[in-house]
Amino acid sequence: xxxxDVYFDVEFDHxxxxxxxxxxxxxxxxxxxxxxxAALDTVLRNPAVKALITTGTGRFYNNGVDVDxxxxxxxxxxxxxxxxxxSVFARIMTFPLPTVAAINGHAYGAGGIFALIHDHVIMQTxxxxxxxxxxxxxxxxxxxxIMLLKGKLNQGRALQETVVLGRRFTAEEALSAGIVxxxxxxxxxxxxxxxWIRNNLPKSGYDRGxxxxxxxxxxxxxxxxxQGKTAKL
Amino acid sequence: MQVKGDGDFKVTFENxxxxxxxxxxxxxxNIEFIEQMCAALDKVLENPAVKxxxxxxxxxxYSNGFDLKWIAELGLESTLNFMRKxxxxxxxxxxxxxxxxxxxxxxxxxxxxxxVALLAIDIKxxxxxxxxxxxxxxxYAGAALISLAHDHIIMQTDRGWWxxxxxxxxxxxxxxxxxxxxxxxxxGQTVHEVVVLGKRYTAKEALRCGIVxxxxxxxxxxxxxxxxxNNNLPKAGYDREHLQTMKEDLYKDTxxxxxxxx
Numbered sequence: 001x002x003x004x005d006v007y008f009d010v011e012f013d014h015x016x017x018x019x020x021x022x023x024x025x026x027x028x029x030x031x032x033x034x035x036x037x038a039a040l041d042t043v044l045r046n047p048a049v050k051a052l053i054t055t056g057t058g059r060f061y062n063n064g065v066d067v068d069x070x071x072x073x074x075x076x077x078x079x080x081x082x083x084x085x086x087s088v089f090a091r092i093m094t095f096p097l098p099t100v101a102a103i104n105g106h107a108y109g110a111g112g113i114f115a116l117i118h119d120h121v122i123m124q125t126x127x128x129x130x131x132x133x134x135x136x137x138x139x140x141x142x143x144x145x146i147m148l149l150k151g152k153l154n155q156g157r158a159l160q161e162t163v164v165l166g167r168r169f170t171a172e173e174a175l176s177a178g179i180v181x182x183x184x185x186x187x188x189x190x191x192x193x194x195x196w197i198r199n200n201l202p203k204s205g206y207d208r209g210x211x212x213x214x215x216x217x218x219x220x221x222x223x224x225x226x227q228g229k230t231a232k233l
Numbered sequence: 234m235q236v237k238g239d240g241d242f243k244v245t246f247e248n249x250x251x252x253x254x255x256x257x258x259x260x261x262x263n264i265e266f267i268e269q270m271c272a273a274l275d276k277v278l279e280n281p282a283v284k285x286x287x288x289x290x291x292x293x294x295y296s297n298g299f300d301l302k303w304i305a306e307l308g309l310e311s312t313l314n315f316m317r318k319x320x321x322x323x324x325x326x327x328x329x330x331x332x333x334x335x336x337x338x339x340x341x342x343x344x345x346x347x348x349v350a351l352l353a354i355d356i357k358x359x360x361x362x363x364x365x366x367x368x369x370x371x372x373y374a375g376a377a378l379i380s381l382a383h384d385h386i387i388m389q390t391d392r393g394w395w396x397x398x399x400x401x402x403x404x405x406x407x408x409x410x411x412x413x414x415x416x417x418x419x420x421g422q423t424v425h426e427v428v429v430l431g432k433r434y435t436a437k438e439a440l441r442c443g444i445v446x447x448x449x450x451x452x453x454x455x456x457x458x459x460x461x462x463n464n465n466l467p468k469a470g471y472d473r474e475h476l477q478t479m480k481e482d483l484y485k486d487t488x489x490x491x492x493x494x495x
Binding site for chain 1: 420426429
């Protein structure tokens, strides 16, 4: 299967924007991140949009950082890449629209973290695992990412299993552990995302600026660290 | 909706349990509320036999939130002073040297409560607009936080919702109050939904999400309180000083923030 040059597809379903990650494993590198920011900008330019859904294609939601590539990078460049990744995390965490992650397949490493920081996370039950595989790849988790995970996962057991043991979770297990908030059959994934939006968010949406401020207030320390305002390691 | 109460906070004792009953009608939070609550708590401590304190409301209301009308009359300095005292009261309850139980005798009525003006007066948020601060809305966030500062929360299931509605009203939740929420709510996702999405919860949902610890029918409220006390606390109680130290240690960052009121 030839790798498409198109990284992201952006479409609008009335007041819902959907960003689909289009490449085979959706592995993260500089180009991915650049184009992701562009996709987010496109979404925000549409004033009618009140919620955002992200999803992948085929067997993968997102398989994390492209380690084959990053293993070739000298330290400084590797650091720069991770700084950029932290900025992506910060942007999604404080996005001025409600965000839903529709996990259609494997969500590994940075891809798993990426899903975790949406406002609502739905995973389908037939395909793929959620896993923070950094420990298996001998990748050190930076302090900003650890802070992020502590903020998002219940302390104690979940943190232990996900980060330290690098355990992989089926959808059902991820639901029990509080990593995802809803599970469903694959064919129901997008309908469920839309239903959640319709049933749980106010009809007129939120004021974008204020929603962003609220997220920034709630995650102040994490966001400051992700954005490099405090030490990362 | 005007509800008349006896006008005071009453302190009664049933063996080793002290009950503070808020009898000021809707028990709206203003400086008098704070002063009476703190005085009642001090009175409870003066009784060496007491091992647990229960707070509850008289009649229909635990507390219907901040006293909008009163706050609207305050200048900036007085408002900030009020908010400081409010945070300090929360810190007092949070680290109280006795076990604390909130017996929430009515749910916050989403359609009747009025809005918090003072939260909008925060210069860190240029987007907040004091001009529109005084409008119909919901103020029960102030009362919700008071109950959250207790060790155990029992809520009756009759009607209404639990909700921190600031995000719907473009209001900021101050940093120290966010700290209390994060400290007391059981999961990051619950905190997220409460704060960012301003989600509303029935008593049953609040129980499921760990916002309250027990629910019961309105008529069962006080019996349920006593049942919990008898079944869960050591008969000899706790050493007061050590209980306070334990709470201060556990909630250290939150307490520091509440007392400093940054």
